[in-house]
Amino acid sequence: MSHVFPRHCHTQPPVAVAGDGCFLIDASGKRYFDGSGGAAVSCLGHSNDRVTQAIKDQLDAVAFAHTGFFTSEPAEQLADLLIKHAPGDLDRVYFVSGGSEAVEAAIKLARQFHIENGQPERRHLIARRQSYHGNTLGALAAGGNAWRRQQFAPLLVDVSHIAPCYEYAERRADESQFDYGQRVAQELEEEILRLGPETVMAFMAEPVVGATLGAVPAVEGYFKRIREICDTYGVLLILDEVMCGMGRTGHLFACDADGVAPDILCIAKGLGAGYQPIGAMLCSDHIYGAVERGSGFFQHGHTYVGHPVAAAAGLAVMQELLDRDLPSRAHQLGQHLESRLHAMFGQNPHVGDIRGRGMFRGIEFVQDRDSKTPFDPKLGIAAKLKKAAFAEGLICYPMPGTRDGRVGDHVMLAPPFVATEDELDAALDSLQRAINQVL
Numbered sequence: 001m002s003h004v005f006p007r008h009c010h011t012q013p014p015v016a017v018a019g020d021g022c023f024l025i026d027a028s029g030k031r032y033f034d035g036s037g038g039a040a041v042s043c044l045g046h047s048n049d050r051v052t053q054a055i056k057d058q059l060d061a062v063a064f065a066h067t068g069f070f071t072s073e074p075a076e077q078l079a080d081l082l083i084k085h086a087p088g089d090l091d092r093v094y095f096v097s098g099g100s101e102a103v104e105a106a107i108k109l110a111r112q113f114h115i116e117n118g119q120p121e122r123r124h125l126i127a128r129r130q131s132y133h134g135n136t137l138g139a140l141a142a143g144g145n146a147w148r149r150q151q152f153a154p155l156l157v158d159v160s161h162i163a164p165c166y167e168y169a170e171r172r173a174d175e176s177q178f179d180y181g182q183r184v185a186q187e188l189e190e191e192i193l194r195l196g197p198e199t200v201m202a203f204m205a206e207p208v209v210g211a212t213l214g215a216v217p218a219v220e221g222y223f224k225r226i227r228e229i230c231d232t233y234g235v236l237l238i239l240d241e242v243m244c245g246m247g248r249t250g251h252l253f254a255c256d257a258d259g260v261a262p263d264i265l266c267i268a269k270g271l272g273a274g275y276q277p278i279g280a281m282l283c284s285d286h287i288y289g290a291v292e293r294g295s296g297f298f299q300h301g302h303t304y305v306g307h308p309v310a311a312a313a314g315l316a317v318m319q320e321l322l323d324r325d326l327p328s329r330a331h332q333l334g335q336h337l338e339s340r341l342h343a344m345f346g347q348n349p350h351v352g353d354i355r356g357r358g359m360f361r362g363i364e365f366v367q368d369r370d371s372k373t374p375f376d377p378k379l380g381i382a383a384k385l386k387k388a389a390f391a392e393g394l395i396c397y398p399m400p401g402t403r404d405g406r407v408g409d410h411v412m413l414a415p416p417f418v419a420t421e422d423e424l425d426a427a428l429d430s431l432q433r434a435i436n437q438v439l
């Protein structure tokens with residue numbers, strides 16, 4: 001009997017014993033194509049020599065040096081590289097161990113920024129429904145997924161949630177894409193005015209929504225309007241690119257496609273590419289400057305902040321992404337993926353929507369295509385698809401529909417950028433067999 005506390009108590013997962021390119025191999029020798037990179041993590045696949053060598057070299061040099069006493073070469077170099085390519089005036093990098101920690105740090109820094117600026121009354125965070133920002137209590141409070149929040153609601157701080165930008169389900173037939181985006185962005189201004197602008201601290205959103213909607217980008221103009229509204233009221237814009245950043249959408253940073261730069265940016269998954277747990281919060285010059293000129297101390301920190309081995313892995317990942325121009329490859333392969341998805345599933349009566357950018361794609365399944373009626377969540381369509389695909393040797397990321405019927409069951413694909421077109425085609429054949437079995 002296993003003593004590991006598993007994600008699902010009633011299933012015993014196979015033991016992963018090896019990684020080979022885009023494949024994971026279990027103890028019986030079965031190979032699985034990592035079609036979702038776990039959860040949009042493994043952008044370089046599972047056997048990148050440059051990254052593993054960098055980790056070994058750093059272990060031989062120094063495994064750990066607490067940031068209360070030291071900085072480290074890989075952390076300094078990785079921060080330089082991130083800032084060189086980061087949007088807007090992002091200027092400082094705070095390293096953490098994962099996505100939720102990056103989000104927690106962002107929320108606390110936003111609060112401290114306003115205090116340093118003499119506006120301690122700014123305390124309200126606004127985020128969006130159908131969003132996911134992590135599972136620690138602050139990040140969970142920011143997230144707008146009812147199911148994940150439900151049983152912990154008494155422990156969560158109050159966060160306002162406005163509409164997501166979810167064109168497939170929410171755009172009215174008489175509305176252009178652009179008008180729809182402006183309408184939902186306007187909800188931010190209304191909420192700021194309702195709360196009182198002088199009390200609002202920040203707005204947080206994922207440029208491409210991952211774990212709750214399945215790779216949903218915003219429509220053109222939405223984020224530009226959001227940026228304008230934030231600027232008008234002195235509200236910080238926090239973009240959470242934990243899932244969609246680091247090249248996944250075909251741009252190094254997902255917000256590049258939307259033509260906006262945040263005040264604070266959170267990244268994680270693709271930063272360590274699964275080789276080490278690492279995340280980061282990047283903040284703009286004026287935010288860091290306020291802390292530097294003010295108290296001179298960010299009231300935050302974990303033991304493993306800036307871990308040298310994690311930073312060495314992140315640095316090697318970043319060098320791989322840049323030297324091999326992998327964001328462009330993610331864009332090109334993403335176009336192949338998109339056209340194959342449409343060709344294979346576009347006419348399927350139970351496929352309502354195929355969406356996403358780059359190597360970040362989602363398929364939403366519906367009972368009725370014309371009315372966009374989702375399946376009854378009790379049928380567990382997404383979970384069944386995950387199981388059937390896994391049996392076929394394909395890892396894809398399932399998400400159940402919501403009980404209010406606004407979002408249907410969907411699966412997300414986020415393969416490594418180093419996959420070949422043939423590997424992607426074979427993976428889609430496996431997905432087709434899984435869909436045929438379930439629907």
Ligand code: PLP
Binds near residue numbers: 206
């Ligand atoms: N933010 C987003 C957008 C995510 O998708 C996730 C994880 O899926 C997180 C934050 C939390 O990251 P982690 O699981 O590394 O704590």
